[in-house]
Amino acid sequence: xxxxxxxxxxxxxxxxxxxxxxxxxxxxxxxxxxxxxxxxxxxxxxxxxxxxxxxxxxxxxxxxxxxxxxxxxxxxxxxxxxxxxxxxxxxxxxxxxxxxxxxxxxxxxxxxxxxxxxxxxxxxxxxxxxxxxxxxxxxxxxxxxxxxxxxxxxxxxxxxxxxxxxxxxxxxxxxxxxxxxxxxxxxxxxxxxxxxxxxxxxxxxxxxxxxxxxxxxxxxxxxxxxxxxxxxxxxxxxxxxxxxxxxxxxxxxxxxxxxxxxxxxxxxxxxxxxxxxxxxxxxxxxxxxxxxxxxxxxxxxxxxxxxxxxxxxxxxxxxxxxxxxxxxxxxxxxxxxxxxxxxxxxxxxxxxxxxxxxxxxxxxxxxxxxxxxxxxxxxxxxxxxxxxxxxxxxxxxxxxxxxxxxxxxxxxxxxxxxxxxxxxxxxxxxxxxxxxxxxxxxxxxxxxxxxxxxxxxxxxxxxxxxxxxxxxxxxxxxxxxxxxxxxxxxxxx
Numbered sequence: 419x420x421x422x423x424x425x426x427x428x429x430x431x432x433x434x435x436x437x438x439x440x441x442x443x444x445x446x447x448x449x450x451x452x453x454x455x456x457x458x459x460x461x462x463x464x465x466x467x468x469x470x471x472x473x474x475x476x477x478x479x480x481x482x483x484x485x486x487x488x489x490x491x492x493x494x495x496x497x498x499x500x501x502x503x504x505x506x507x508x509x510x511x512x513x514x515x516x517x518x519x520x521x522x523x524x525x526x527x528x529x530x531x532x533x534x535x536x537x538x539x540x541x542x543x544x545x546x547x548x549x550x551x552x553x554x555x556x557x558x559x560x561x562x563x564x565x566x567x568x569x570x571x572x573x574x575x576x577x578x579x580x581x582x583x584x585x586x587x588x589x590x591x592x593x594x595x596x597x598x599x600x601x602x603x604x605x606x607x608x609x610x611x612x613x614x615x616x617x618x619x620x621x622x623x624x625x626x627x628x629x630x631x632x633x634x635x636x637x638x639x640x641x642x643x644x645x646x647x648x649x650x651x652x653x654x655x656x657x658x659x660x661x662x663x664x665x666x667x668x669x670x671x672x673x674x675x676x677x678x679x680x681x682x683x684x685x686x687x688x689x690x691x692x693x694x695x696x697x698x699x700x701x702x703x704x705x706x707x708x709x710x711x712x713x714x715x716x717x718x719x720x721x722x723x724x725x726x727x728x729x730x731x732x733x734x735x736x737x738x739x740x741x742x743x744x745x746x747x748x749x750x751x752x753x754x755x756x757x758x759x760x761x762x763x764x765x766x767x768x769x770x771x772x773x774x775x776x777x778x779x780x781x782x783x784x785x786x787x788x789x790x791x792x793x794x795x796x797x798x799x800x801x802x803x804x805x806x807x808x809x810x811x812x813x814x815x816x817x818x819x820x821x822x823x824x825x826x827x828x829x830x831x832x833x834x835x836x837x838x839x840x841x842x843x844x845x846x847x848x849x850x851x852x853x854x855x856x857x858x859x860x861x862x863x864x865x866x867x868x869x870x871x872x873x874x875x876x877x878x879x880x881x882x883x884x885x886x887x888x889x890x891x892x893x894x895x896x897x898x899x900x901x902x903x904x905x906x907x908x909x910x911x
Contacts, residue, residue: 420756420768420865423782431779431862432787434818436855446826447819447834448851451495453809454709454742456656458495459538461826462847463835465745465813466498466544466659466713468512469877470870471902476503476514478523481876481893481902483530486541488903490534492844495833497531498659498745499543504646510874515545515646521653528654543653544713545646546661547639547668549622549632551752552615553763560616561597571596574607617757618764624670625677635667636682636692640699647700647710657709657742660697664750664775665766668693669715672732674724675753686731693732694739701740711743712736716793719749719771726793733797737806744801745811745835746794749774765872776838777815779863786863788821790814795830811835817861819850841867842879845907854909876902 442448448460471481489497503509506516514520524543531541555564567589575584575592584592596604605613614621627633647658662668670676671692676683682692693712700710714736716729733744754769766772777786794812801808813835816822822834839846842861849857859881866880876895883900886892893902 421754421770421773422778422780423773425782426780427782427785429779429781429785429787431860432818432821434820434855436850436858437819437823437853439851439853442819442851442853445819445823447823451809451832453711453833454657455707456540456709458540458833459493460495460847460851461833462494462496462822463745463811463813463833464489464494464497464840465811465835465837466500466661467837467841467877468500468871470511470874471876472511472513474508474511476509476512476516476520478513478520478527482513482523483527484893484903486527487530487534489840489844490531490539490541491906492840492847493535493538494836494840494847496540496542496656499527499541499655501544501546501661502646504545504547504642509548515543515649516642518649521649524650524653524655540656542657542659542709542711543650543655544659544661545643545650546666547642548666549624549670550620551622551763552620554617554619554758554760555615556760557616558597561593564615564620565593565596565612567592570609571607578603578606618755619758621752621764624667625675625683627678627680633680635671636680636695639667639692640696643696644699644703648703651704651708657711658700658704659743659745660693660700660710660712662693662712662714663747664715665752668696672714672724672728673718674728675720675722686728690732690735694735697736697739697741706740709742710740711745712741713745713747715750716746716748716790716797717774718751719774720751720753720769723751723753723771726796729793730797730800733801733810734804734806737801737804737808741808743809743811743833744797745813746790746797747775747813748790748793750776767868767872775814776865776868777863778865787815787817788812788825791816791825791830795828798829798831809833813837815863817863819855838863838865838867841877842881842904844904845909849907849909852909857907857909859904876900878902879904 469485502513502515572584650658718724749771751771752766755764756768758764798810809832811833812831817839839861843859870877878900882904886905
């Protein structure tokens with residue numbers, strides 16, 4: 419169950435007029451643009467999406483190659499490969515880049531995209547770090563394996579029950595009592611983090627500086643990211659996108675909720691310090707003739723979190739530091755996520771912040787289409803006013819040529835990201851450029867794809883995953899019921 423606005427309005431996808439081939443050719447959307455040392459053939463961009471197709475060890479699979487090949491066949495200006503872990507640690511079926519053994523598979527992915535796009539699509543890889551997030555435990559398992567009884571718990575029990583024997587009873591008896599205790603009593607005995615670990619699963623924070631590996635993050639993160647960026651360069655990617663958004667390590671340093679007292683938390687200047695140190699070490703490693711961009715949040719959409727004023731500050735600082743592009747997102751945080759089922763991990767796209775990251779056609783008065791654009795425009799104005807021309811990428815509910823072109827014409831962004839719409843129809847870019855936009859398979863923004871992601875199933879689109887299932891050579895989901903890539907477009911351009 420995910421969050422929805424109060425008094426929701428159900429929207430239809432907007433009617434639109436598609437351009438002729440001549441109109442498309444003269445549009446800003448299909449004009450080239452430089453990002454750092456390279457040029458995109460158009461201002462069209464497929465943002466990172468996790469399709470759950472890697473091996474459990476983080477290696478590229480045939481399904482990964484097929485996924486990116488299918489996007490590349492549509493020839494967008496750029497594709498960003500999914501969030502790829504920078505550390506050599508288990509992370510499930512997500513791509514990894516934390517060791518040289520991953521380079522051959524990633525190099526094959528690069529070559530696949532180049533061939534499929536006829537060399538017209540630039541390929542970046544999004545690199546990410548994340549802290550420990552454990553699954554919600556059974557209540558008995560929590561008290562048997564994770565809970566640490568201390569004096570504060572005993573004193574709370576004594577006060578609640580008016581029974582001083584809790585102060586010296588053996589631990590086994592106390593734990594047995596707590597395992598059967600009602601939620602109301604546990605609320606008075608456990609502290610806030612213990613309650614969270616019981617009901618949502620244990621989750622590390624960048625503010626847990628009592629843990630040595632958390633305290634030392636500023637020492638190790640720059641080198642870890644630099645190692646990953648160098649591997650991306652060796653694998654042949656056109657550049658890297660540093661993932662500073664959503665619920666993960668670097669975003670958490672930027673967050674207004676980061677209260678570290680070691681010079682890396684508190685003020686905006688301190689919170690941006692490590693993200694800038696990571697960038698500088700990456701830049702030292704890959705050089706100035708390699709594209710390095712960043713994905714960060716315009717608004718965390720959580721109580722006590724960062725908002726647009728913070729994002730404006732960070733955007734200017736990122737541009738000043740020398741990032742080659744700024745890609746803007748919104749929300750997607752753990753802090754307001756819905757409680758997961760026992761045995762499941764908390765999912766940062768189920769609360770209001772998650773909704774704002776991927777709004778659906780069930781929306782409020784603002785509606786779901788281009789909802790983030792005003793925030794992107796505000797960051798762009800500040801970056802430009804500070805004297806920088808760093809391209810900004812707008813994403814989120816942008817689906818039609820008219821909508822995308824208007825954003826560019828109003829100078830609210832420099833590049834347009836199409837995630838769910840590109841998933842619905844990877845050939846969007848070819849069709850629109852050829853003057854055949856009426857043939858586009860249009861996303862309905864019901865977040866069927868996001869529902870699959872939430873349950874860690876291979877991501878597909880409801881508009882095509884049950885179509886032409888007898889097509890020769892297609893691959894199927896693990897349950898054998900859904901095709902894994904969109905049908906081919908038979909049109910000629």
